[in-house]
Amino acid sequence: MKRFLAKTYIWILLILLYTPLILIAVFSFTESKVLGSWTGFSTRLYENLFTGRIQGSATLLSAVENTLLIALVSAAVAMLLGTVAAIGIFNLQGRKRRVVSFLNNIPMINPDVITGVSLFLLFIFLHFSQGYLTVILAHISFGTPYVVLSVLPKLQQMNPNVYEAALDLGATPVQALRKVLIPQLRPGMVSGFILAFTMSLDDFAVTFFTRGTIGLETLSTYIYADARKGGLTPELRALMTLIFLIILILLIVINVRQAKMNKDKE
């Protein structure tokens, strides 16, 4: 009985969580204008998405491009900055280390709206013209802590002497970093990159406040604007389903990697 209750509870929870996603996925295979009315199975929405035969398709495609470009660039930069920062934090002693780690965690729990507004004010204060650059900078700033957080454990697991061993065998500090440190930190760096990438992909609030007035649209701002114009463009259902699938695959990749790494250690 107890087991039955526990199981039911889990299923109810999962259904509540996933119903909206499933609904969108299901209704991405029908042509109806409004969500909820089924007008027969069709892959038309997907076809339209890829052939560009939709209203305002140019903006939609450029929004997708912008989103991917911003996510890739900001995640790559965050990965480099975060790895260097993690090495720095790791080499701090006691109290300093705790304080800096704490400071690193704040941006992650800080509400996006506040991050967005404060960056907006900062850019105005610095007389930055807002656009691509400011959005990328903003995304780097909230992506970096995630990289730090995924690289730090790798540093802790590492034998503290391996870097010195590399120097001892004749490697310069740069060679030691490249040939010994980075190969061992790579799994953490990749996880951090994927996290920063997904955070960037689905960000709305921060982008909204830092994109300026040049008409820069990412997926989230496009969808928001589209929905406000009166009903969602049906093709967006197909797009969202695709994005969900991509994220799902990335998550599975991370998990499989992690499981494999844990198994290797045993």
Place this chain on the structure above:
Amino acid sequence: MASEEHIIDLKHVSKRFGDKTVLDDINLYIRKGEFVTLLGPSGCGKTTTLRLIGGFLAPDEGEILLDGKDISSIPPYKRPFNTVFQRYALFPHLDVYENIAFGLKLQKVPEDEIERRVKRVLKLVSMSDYEDRDVDSLSGGQQQRVAIARALVNQPKILLLDEPLAALDLKMRQDMQIELKEMHKKLGITFIYVTHDQEEALTLSDTIVVMNEGKIQQIGTPIDIYNEPVNCFVADFIGESNILKGKMLRDRRVAFIKHEFDCVDEGFGEMTPVDVVVRPEDIYFTTDPAKCQFKATVNSCTFKGVHYEMWVDTDTGYELMIQDYDPYPVGAEVMLYIDPDDIQVMRKERTRNVMDGKMVDETHVEMIGGVFECLPQEGIAPGDDVRVTVRFEKVDLEDHQEEGVVAGEVHFLLYKGDHYHLTILTEDGYHVWVDTNDIWDKGDLVGITIAPEDLLIEKKNEA
């Protein structure tokens, strides 16, 4: 074997971490081809010394010479030394072959020569068939062999070893000791070895450097260090010993445990307080009353494998440890003697506590980080700098830190036959020495009190 030529010289080397001095004016030379061991308890500065030589740390003062040239500013990757680290520090993302070839590849040695040299060194450490193995799949002992091979393949002038056997079990450790010794003989390069294991040091070394609290205590061959320790610390750290309070009566005549003995030491002066070390295997049983120097009663007898370890109470009330191949029953009355050669006399490092202080008012003096009550002092005004002398046995220790005027912990202890001689490290970093009959352990937290009448206060001469 070692030549007279120095390969490494440390001159007045000091190192501080924050406000803690870890090395204090170290002077040391190492001869070419020598097997030198830096020996001491944890925190004595031995690993720091090795890291300074390896170039992973820079000295705050002093210089480090290689073949007479200062190398203090040369980074580790340009020094012709290689290190075997304590926890191996192999590269987990490379296999055995690549680990060993790492240094050679950086030097751009041709591929076929790398292969030849890796194979040769793998054979040297008896790991020939393991080239393609992942390092994580190797046992601790095997990883250690790979670490040694990885260092040796670069043909360093000096091999630095930082407690390389500490993580291995006893049997493996003993086998590896023999192999290391043989490798040293075969290769003829200088080995600098760090360990806290005195037995390992005695087995392996040409020269042992005993360190404690950032200072070198004694440098010598294993036999010198064992037979002629220069102070109580060395005597206690190396092997088992009976360390006793004594008095040099005149040249070649010393008194301890309330008996007089002939010895071989000279030049201490007459009636000089000294410390005496007698190794437990150097106290002999006899049945000949003519040979007997003192009598004792056997208190306990334990079988230790090769010998028996016995504690005896002497007729004068001291406890001594004796090791002998033949056991004597508990309660037996025995006759004992010690050869003059086996009595090691050491100058006393200190005879009483001498502390700098300042008078607070007529009956209070501030010293070692606390204010102690004293008898009214004439001729000394509040604010005067004073020197306070307290005899070891007049310092009282309390079980709870808060019951003392000053809090501290038991830092080092020696049994001296009828009492313990403790070194207390106070919270503010002062040393206080105490003679007591109570039993304390290293690390015990204690409070220090001193009765007012036991403080001997003198005004300091104005400089």
